[in-house]
Amino acid sequence: MSADEQMIYCLACGVTNRIGAGKSLSAAKCGRCGQALATPVPVDVTSEQLAALQAKDTGASVLDVWAPWCGPCKMMAPHFEAAASKFSGDVRFFKLNSDTNQPAAAQLQIRGVPTLIARKGGRQVAHKAGAQTGRALEAWIETALNVSSTAN
Secondary structure (H helix, E strand, C coil): CCCCCEEEECCCCCCEEEECCCCCCCCCECCCCCCECCCCCCEECCHHHHHHHHHHCCCEEEEEEECCCCHHHHHHHHHHHHHHHHCCCCEEEEEEECCCCHHHHHHCCCCCCCEEEEEECCEEEEEEECCCCHHHHHHHHHHHHCCCHHHC
16 A cells, blocks of 8 residues: 555445545545445444544544534534535544443543544544634644645
8 A cells, every 4th residue: 555545444334445546535435335435424433433443544534522412512513514525525524422432432532522533544643622613623624634625
């Protein structure tokens, strides 16, 4: 695998797919099940799915750790959805309910919700607690993952 290639884990069937250097996720589909690999809307994940993503996926992603009772989480949700649409060719977006996935939240050492975690190249590259909205959220994603929202 070259340094610019990405390994993208398919949540639908559990297969890891190789995406060539410079290729957008927008049109990428899983080689086994045909499921789209991009996330134009945030995808809810379980503790088990998150563990598989952490172990096998090297693409750029943002995880929102949230809780259903959390007012700031609810306030940030539409902004997170908008960012998922805007960056869908380069970044995948996931949501983890900390109430129903406590083992994963504990493993991530989440101290408060919402918390955003950016990953790239198979490792965590940024972590931000507290609600982020609009342009501030986009700027954090651009900086953390070295991507541009204007290209999508």
